[in-house]
Amino acid sequence: MENIETKLREEAKRLLLEKKVDVIIGYEKGTLPLTATPCFVTTPEEADNLVWNHLCTQNPVKFVHDLITQHKNAQKRVKPEDRKKKVIGVVARGCATRSLIIQLQERQYERADVYIIGVPCEGYVDGKALKSAIGGVDITEGSIDGDQIKMKTSDGDKAVALKDVLAASCRTCRFNNPIISDTMVGSPAAAMNPDAEYNEVKEFEGKTVEERWAYYSKEMEKCIRCNACRQACPSCYCPTCFAEQSQPQWVGIGEDKTDTQVFQLMRLYHMVGRCVDCGSCVAVCPMGVDLRKFLKKIDKDGWELFGNRAGSSMDDMPPLGKYDEHHDKEDFVFNP
Amino acid sequence: MARRKFATLKSFLNYIGVEGDRTIFTWVSASEGDRFAQVIKGVTAKVRALGPANKLVKKFG
Structure with missing residues (x-):
């Protein structure tokens, strides 16, 4: 890990000196003990702040989208010939590269707008698990x-x-090495335990419908609607979220039990073919809502129904954007 | 793709505890009046068997 950190700093310095990137999104030491926090490095000197260890939790791709959108908006009023190009460097592990692939597939920006510094990952520490x-x-x-x-x-x-x-999503991670990268720092990390990834979901599926509903409502009762999960999620980038739309108002904004359930249901469901199981939403949740239990089901359905793992390849189409008439099942269609 | 969305929505609602039989999806053409009647009969029969829905229902007052 130390070795990767040194190499990462050298690489970041080189990229900034050669002006290949305008900013690098990485992690620096956090203000609290045993934490790392996302940071934006714009000068070669600052590159020494970069760290790479088991405490780097949040998915940095959220900020890639934020920065690019911000830059695009800032360039709107500039004459086309005077527009500046901005390249965002990002320190990306496996799940972060999957998020990048999803945003690229969804045509959020061009591949040339990002410079991916790939890092191998051996999982991050779940702060809540450590505390308990x-x-x-x-x-x-x-x-x-x-x-x-x-x-x-x-x-x-x-x-x-x-x-x-280690965080639950890291223990059973299938993609702990970057899928796409412009440069790799360090050698590939050893595989985790992907065979067990759906064990929890399978166990939950085995329960009765009332037990499942009881669990869902119990978990969602913890939710305080702080929207941290949405803010941390790299796949949640709508300029106006359905939760804040008022015409029509899809869901109430208060703390009503049903509103919370519906908000979560809709946010979770928007992750079909888009959740990469990076665990950022779970990590930032102040109330410890078990979001992963439901997100993993969405991932499982994507794999079992459509043979798709979100962001696992640049060549895949998003699963909800296509249809396979030979393999798609018909069993959900109602035929009286 | 609507069909893929419904396949996953049905599965997901069932997973969180809203009975799968409540999510019903099918195709009916405007020229298929008889089939439309059949579908509606089928849907009402299914829903009647399940009883009133009280999940994800907002209560005022």
């Missing part, structure tokens, strides 16, 4: 030492095995 593993006490200092996380806490020194607190 040490009994909810405050961490005052911490470091990752090999496969152990060592911490000083308000309750004395503690150590936790890294593999015990």
Whole structure:
């Protein structure tokens, strides 16, 4: 990991010096112990702030879309011949490259607008799991030492095995190495355990319809409608979200139980063929809503019904944008 | 593609606990009056068997 970090900084410096990119979106050390936070690097000196470790959580592709949209809007009033091109560099692991592929397939920007610095990934730490593993006490200092996380806490020194607190989406990750990249830093990471990826979904499918509804309503009752999941999601980039539209108003904005259920249902359902299981929504949720249980089902359906894994290849069409008359099932069609 | 959307919507609603039989999708042409009647009969029969829907229903007051 250290080695990758050094190489990443060198690469970032080179790209900025050669003016290949205008900004690099990566991660820097967070203000709280054992955190990393997304950062924007615009000068070669700042490149030394970049880090790459098990604490880099959020999907940076959200910011790629934000920056490009912002730049496009800023150029609207500039004469075509005076328009400047801006290239966004992004430090991307497997799931981030999948998000890039989705945004590219959805024609959000051109491939030349982004420069992808691919990094191998061995999973990130789930902050909530870490907190509960040490009994909810405050961490005052911490470091990752090999496969152990060592911490000083308000309750004395503690150590936790890294593999015990990895995020659920990382443990069963199928694409932990970048799918597309302009340059690769470090050698490919070892495979995770993708065979187990649908175990939770299969178990949930086995329950009765009332049990499933009870779980859904229980989870959604935790939701406070802060929209953090939407803000963190690289596939949620609509200029006006359905949740805020008023003509028509699709869903109420209050804390009503049903409104929350409908909001979540609609946001989740918009992820068909688009959720890459990066886990950003789960990581940012302040209430710990189990969103992954439902998103993974959408991923499973995409694979089982249409043979598509979101963003797994540049050549694939989005699954909802095509139709295969030989393989698509008919069993959902009602024939009296 | 509408059909793919409905296939996944039906499956997803069923997954979160809204009975799969409530999501009904089919094609009817404007020239198929008889078939349309059949479809509506079929839909009402299915829904009647399930009873009133009280999930995802907003209650005022």
